Amino acid sequence: MPDALPTAAESRLDSAIRQLKFRDPETARKLAGTIARVTKEIGRSPVSVMHVCGSHEQAIAKFGLRATFPKDLNVIMGPGCPVCITDMPEVDEGVALARQGLLIASYGDMLKVRGTVQSLNDAQADGADVAVVYSASQAVELARSTDREVVFFATGFETTAVATAAVIRSNPPKNFSVLSAHKYIPPVMEIVAEMPENRVEGFLAAGHAATITGWGIFEAFAEKHRLPVVVAGFEPLDILAGLARLVELVRDREPAVVNMFPRCVTKEGNRRAQEELWSVFRPVGGRWRGIAHVPNGNLRLRDEWAHLDARRRFPIDLASLWDYAPSALTADCICGDIMSGIASPSNCKLFGKECVPDTPVGACMVSSEGTCKIWHQYGGHPDLGAL
Numbered sequence: 373m374p375d376a377l378p379t380a381a382e383s384r385l386d387s388a389i390r391q392l393k394f395r396d397p398e399t400a401r402k403l404a405g406t407i408a409r410v411t412k413e414i415g416r417s418p419v420s421v422m423h424v425c426g427s428h429e430q431a432i433a434k435f436g437l438r439a440t441f442p443k444d445l446n447v448i449m450g451p452g453c454p455v456c457i458t459d460m461p462e463v464d465e466g467v468a469l470a471r472q473g474l475l476i477a478s479y480g481d482m483l484k485v486r487g488t489v490q491s492l493n494d495a496q497a498d499g500a501d502v503a504v505v506y507s508a509s510q511a512v513e514l515a516r517s518t519d520r521e522v523v524f525f526a527t528g529f530e531t532t533a534v535a536t537a538a539v540i541r542s543n544p545p546k547n548f549s550v551l552s553a554h555k556y557i558p559p560v561m562e563i564v565a566e567m568p569e570n571r572v573e574g575f576l577a578a579g580h581a582a583t584i585t586g587w588g589i590f591e592a593f594a595e596k597h598r599l600p601v602v603v604a605g606f607e608p609l610d611i612l613a614g615l616a617r618l619v620e621l622v623r624d625r626e627p628a629v630v631n632m633f634p635r636c637v638t639k640e641g642n643r644r645a646q647e648e649l650w651s652v653f654r655p656v657g658g659r660w661r662g663i664a665h666v667p668n669g670n671l672r673l674r675d676e677w678a679h680l681d682a683r684r685r686f687p688i689d690l691a692s693l694w695d696y697a698p699s700a701l702t703a704d705c706i707c708g709d710i711m712s713g714i715a716s717p718s719n720c721k722l723f724g725k726e727c728v729p730d731t732p733v734g735a736c737m738v739s740s741e742g743t744c745k746i747w748h749q750y751g752g753h754p755d756l757g758a759l
């Protein structure tokens with residue numbers, strides 16, 4: 373007789389035990405000790421490394437990992453939050469379409485992010501129809517349930533773009549279209565690596581995104597910029613082990629790519645997902661909010677899918693937004709410097725005062741992956757001394 377399948381309770385227990393394996397305090401202490409020792413061996417201060425994933429910053433803040441980092445190691449959060457880097461003109465397009473009477477569907481955090489003058493929430497308060505969805509397929513369901521034109525304002529990196537590509541290829545209803553603000557991470561690492569101000573000496577790459585792209589994609593980058601890249605997962609020990617390996621590579625001046633997330637990431641990545649992604653999207657240059665123009669950093673629909681591309685289906689009346697004035701406070705927002713690794717939230721004079729999660733001034737205070745929101749929620753850089 374075959375073994376009985378585990379019950380739901382047993383599966384939950386298994387998953388909890390697996391998680392604990394990656395949260396063992398003794399191993400965490402050992403890894404923190406390695407990071408401190410190797411950073412000291414480098415003999416410079418500060419040694420700056422960057423991660424480019426909101427989930428890494430969330431885990432670092434949530435588990436208080438910054439308190440274990442040596443003072444000489446600067447672990448910077450780069451442009452890793454998909455909400456933060458969606459540029460103002462892209463939000464403007466969504467707002468304009470909503471004000472023109474189309475039903476806009478997007479992820480919850482996107483509703484709070486201001487474009488040049490308004491957010492989707494502001495447009496909704498003025499009477500526009502905006503719906504929160506949790507996935508691209510839910511936006512398709514919404515279109516199936518109505519005769520109205522539904523535009524899915526699609527944001528996020530290659531991980532979420534794959535899901536958008538899948539619904540585009542699945543023959544969605546005629547009243548469905550996509551306003552793509554998707555971004556592609558590898559090109560922005562090039563830009564950040566070349567910024568003279570931040571002196572990043574190595575990158576911790578996001579394990580989620582690498583499950584799609586594979587770790588091999590970073591080899592040319594590491595070679596070109598002579599910088600090491602370590603792919604890491606999201607449990608505390610994943611991050612500490614990734615950082616320990618990264619500082620070793622910095623110390624040894626070895627511009628290698630190391631995969632520290634082998635339980636999910638392979639060198640080639642998910643070929644099928646890559647094929648789906650590139651059959652729907654093409655990379656084009658465009659701005660990332662507050663950072664720079666990123667060549668090949670934006671994903672737009674290929675010509676074959678023009679009939680599902682909101683930009684080509686509808687005239688977008690941006691001029692109608694010019695009657696609204698932007699908040700005067702936005703001039704003081706330094707989100708761009710924070711995402712480029714040049715500043716921290718505590719350097720912003722609005723942080724925790726005029727700018728809080730309920731009334732965000734800049735995009736970094738909106739999303740659960742935004743640095744300002746994370747620092748506001750968890751306290752950012754706790755100084756708890758050595759573990």
Ligand code: SF4
Pocket residue numbers: 424425426427428452453454528529531532578579580581741
């Ligand atoms: S989309 Fe995934 S990999 Fe990319 S920043 Fe967000 S959590 Fe990290």
Ligand code: SF4
Pocket residue numbers: 704705706707710717720721722723724727728732733734735736737744
């Ligand atoms: S605290 Fe607010 S205003 Fe300051 S950088 Fe962050 S999001 Fe912008």
